[in-house]
Structure formats: C-alpha cells, structure tokens
C-alpha cells in the first residue's frame with residue numbers, strides 16, 4: 001500500500017496522434033476564440049505562415065521571433081503584435097522556446113493557448129515559465145501559464161534533426177529521473193516517469209536509426225508528454241537547478257546542457273535515492289549514471305560541457321551558484337562534490 005501522498009493534476013486537454021494537426025482550428029473554436037496569433041522561432045517561420053493560412057479566417061498573423069530562455073524583450077514585442085493583430089488566442093507551433101513565448105504572453109494577458117509541440121522538452125504541460133532579463137533567468141509558476149490544449153502530431157516531428165531529437169529526448173528523461181526521487185513524488189508521477197523513460201529509451205535509438213519512422217516519433221512524443229507531465233507536477237532538484245544556472249547565467253543551449261549533465265546528476269544522487277531510482281537503474285544496466293552516459297554516447301549526444309563553449313574557469317562560479325539558496329535534493333548539495341561533478345561533466349568523463 002502506498003504511503004500517504006498528494007497528487008495534483010494540471011488540467012489540460014491533450015490531443016495525441018497522427019493527423020491531429022487537422023484539429024487545431026476546431027480546438028480554437030471550442031475555446032470560443034476567433035483570432036489566432038501563431039508563434040514560432042525564426043527558423044520555423046514558413047511552417048507558421050502555412051498554419052496561419054490553413055486557419056483561414058481564424059488566422060490573425062504570425063510572430064516568429066521566439067528565442068531560447070524567453071527574453072522579456074521579445075515577449076514585449078510579441079505583446080504588441082498580439083494587440084495589433086486583434087488576437088484573442090495563441091497557437092504556439094514549436095518546442096520549448098516558442099511555447100515559452102506563448103506562456104509569457106498568457107501570463108500577462110491570460111490569452112488561451114493551443115500548443116502544437118514539436119520537440120520533447122515538455123514545457124507544454126507545465127504551469128512554469130522561465131524568463132530572462134539582464135542576464136538572469138527567473139521562474140514563475142501560475143495557472144494562467146498552463147496551456148489549455150496540447151496537440152501532439154508525430155508527423156510534425158519527423159523533420160526535427162536527429163541531434164536535436166536526441167538532446168531533447170534526454171532533456172525529457174531528466175524530468176522523469178528527477179521526478180522519481182522528487183520529495184513530493186507520488187505513485188502516479190512515478191508511474192508516468194517510468195512509462196516515459198521506457199518509451200524514450202526505446203524511441204531514441206530508433207530515431208537515430210530511422211529519423212522518419214512515425215512509430216519511433218510517436219513513442220518519443222508519448223514519452224515526452226509523460227516526462228513533461230512529471231516536470232509539471234512534482235518538484236525538481238539538483239539537475240534542473242544546475243541546468244537553470246548554466247542556461248540562465250552562461251547562455252548554454254537548454255537541451256544539450258540537460259543531455260550532458262543528466263548522467264552526472266543521476267550518479268550524484270544514485271546512492272541517496274537508491275530505492276526510488278531502482279526501476280530506472282534496472283533499465284540502464286543496473287547503474288543509472290554510467291548507464292545513462294553509455295546510452296547518450298550510443299546516440300551520439302554531446303558529452304562534455306567544454307564543447308558547448310563553457311570555460312573551465314566558470315566552473316567555480318557555477319558551483320557557488322548551485323549551493324546558494326538551499327533547495328531539496330536527495331543528497332545534500334555540497335560545494336566540493338558539486339565542483340567535482342561539474343569538472344567531470346566539463347571533461348565529458350563517464351561518471352563513476
């Protein structure tokens with residue numbers, strides 16, 4: 001019998017499956033909205049324009065300046081575009097950067113969001129928004145931030161480059177691994193975490209082998225949804241804190257940073273969270289940190305922070321920031337041990 005627990009579900013409508021992109025207009029109408037601003041990153045502008053046309057009279061325009069870590073300056077431009085277009089609804093087409101922009105708008109004007117998720121980052125199912133201003137990343141959590149509708153159509157992800165698919169998938173795994181040992185974990189979040197890990201463990205090698213495989217793409221999106229849901233419902237710890245620091249203060253790319261750090265943070269917490277991590281460890285050869293490292297290496301993922309342009313002299317500052325503002329982690333966050341962890345991740349050495 002489980003121990004006493006608290007379980008809070010984030011209310012959202014999820015439309016999953018091949019061809020579900022055809023439902024976007026219906027979902028907007030069901031929300032009672034009539035004018036959509038379509039959001040994307042600059043590189044996905046053409047797709048966003050096409051979607052805006054497909055939406056017919058619902059399409060009010062495109063704003064394609066979404067950027068990683070949600071700069072407040074870009075959000076302000078998007079708010080102006082939203083008002084100018086007379087929009088009353090957001091459709092975010094893309095990954096966490098585009099979704100982050102949609103959330104930032106909704107946080108300010110409470111516009112409903114239909115998200116068409118095309119990476120595995122999981123932001124679409126969380127009420128969390130990270131924004132950057134003056135080189136600092138801050139996080140807010142609010143019900144207005146949670147997207148109302150999420151559409152997962154595997155067909156829209158076959159063009160996601162293999163390298164991005166791999167790092168994004170490892171980013172999703174990181175949510176689930178931290179979810180397994182979260183202080184406020186519950187039987188449902190742990191079920192979702194394990195199902196998400198299993199699904200991605202199967203999907204990512206299949207995507208590397210055959211990027212066009214709709215089965216593999218579907219499995220990966222399913223896993224990403226589950227892992228994202230875990231991120232949105234329980235508290236994260238050391239791993240997310242370190243990635244947050246590296247992304248916000250050193251502008252490192254989000255998914256790559258997660259991919260590189262995950263084996264090391266899993267190894268750091270392995271002993272202190274042995275029981276909670278046991279089912280995941282069993283999937284990765286019995287030892288989670290090393291197993292995740294080997295898995296990432298087999299997928300061709302980046303393994304060393306130095307390859308992302310972080311200088312070795314910054315590691316002390318990252319370690320200092322990691323121990324500031326104490327937060328819960330299964331193993332105490334000790335500066336020297338964190339500095340060692342960071343050195344290994346910087347070098348790209350397999351965790352012990």
Ligand code: NAD
Pocket residue numbers: 041042043044067068069070094095096097098100118119120121122123124126128129130156157158159160161164168171231254255
């Ligand atoms: P991203 O959204 O920046 O996408 C990576 C690149 O892939 C972009 O250039 C994008 O245009 C491109 N791309 C996306 N989908 C594509 C497709 N189907 N085909 C081809 N190219 C495609 O990356 P991400 O890792 O998804 O998101 C990172 C951001 O999300 C960070 O800012 C991070 O902080 C945030 N995030 C937030 C949460 C949350 O809960 N608040 C969770 C996860 C990530």
